[in-house]
Structure formats: C-alpha cells, structure tokens
Amino acid sequence: MLLRKKGLLLIAPALLLPLFFQSGCATKKYVKQQTDPVSGRVDELSEVSKRNETAIKDVDSRAQAGIQTVQATANEADQKATVATQKGEDAQQMAQKAQTQIVSVENKFNQKLSNLDSYKSVDTSSINFKLNSAELSDEAEATLDQLASKVKESKGYVLEIQGFTDKTGNDRYNFGLSQGRSESVVRYLSQQHQIPLFRMFILGLGSSKEVETNKTRKGRAANRRMEITLLKSELESTPSGFAQK
16 A cells, blocks of 8 residues: 655555565575575585595505504514524534534544554454355354354454355355355354354355365365454454464
C-alpha cells in the first residue's frame, strides 16, 4: 500500500517484508552456489590427504619390515662370521698341533734311522720244512726255543726272518709258500715266547738264493728252509750267551 505524506511516497511495511525475504533467499542461494564447489574441493583434498596418509603408513610399515629383515640378516651374518672365525682359529690350532706331532714323529723316525746302522748280525739259526708244507717240525720248534732264550732279557734287537723253497712248483706258488713258512715262525715266537711283533721282520723269497742244487733230493730238502738272523744294536750291551759273528 502506497501512502503519500507531505509530498513523499511511502511504502507500507507490509509490502517491504516480502522483498526482504526474497533478498535473503537470493543471498543464501548465491552463497551456496559459491561455497559448494569450494566444499567439494575441500572434501576431495581431504580424501587425497587420507589416501596419502594411508600410503605413507603403508610405505613406512614396509620400510620398517625391510629394516628388520636387513637387521636380522646382518645379525645372522655376524653370527656366522663369529662361528667361521672360531672354526678358523680351531683349525689353526689343530694344524699347529698336527705340525708339532709331525715334527715329533720325524725326529723319532730319524733317530731310528740313525740307529739302524748300529745293528749288527750276532747269530743265525736255520730250520727246514717238509715238501709243500709250512708246518713247524719238533726239531724246528726246538731250534726256535733256543733262539728265544737268547733274546728273552735283551733290548735293542730285531729278528730278520727269511723263508725259502726248492724249485718244485712255479714262482708264484713258491713265493706264497715261503711267506707262509715265515709267518709260521713269527706266530710261534710270538705265542710261545711273547716276542713282540715289532722286533720281527719277515720276507718270503721263494726258490731264490739256493744253498744246494735243486737237482737232488738232499739239495731240495736243504733249500726248503727258514733263516732267522738276530741283529743287535751296538748301543746296547751284548748279553751273555751271544756269540759274536
């Protein structure tokens, strides 16, 4: 409703109220139009930030796991290195010990070699065997008993035992038979008189080194023999009963 008063045109308040509300609604709509894109952008940035934060946490977690794995590997490597070092030290000590033992053995061996030249023959005994036999006869055992009595209380001696055959049979058979005869002598002296094995050296020589002709029965019987040589070290005193030769 329009009113005139003293030349002025007045608008009734009732007419102004709708205009005010229309203006306010337009402002809110405008503001909403302006702020909606910004809010959407903010939400998008917030989502991106969350994804980045998640990615960073994931990377950090994997990095920590990798660091732990590397540390564990490093610790294992350190342990293996420590074990390897200890084994190396143990091996070095064993090598030094072995070297010391080798030197000791070499010294003893050289000492024995130097003593070999001091051994001289002091007695020789001979026994005979039947044809194709390595069995000791009563007479052969008696001879070995006499020999054993000479070395019973002795030191620094060795027995050189050589077995022989006649020419009956081939060389392979004769070598085996002569070796068997030598072993019979060693067995008897060891079992019956406790002579140490390290003091007896045996060798089967077959039909070589004949003492008589193999063309006669008597000659073949003489060749089926065992020669036992007693060697005594000159570094030891000669016991009574030994005949120097």
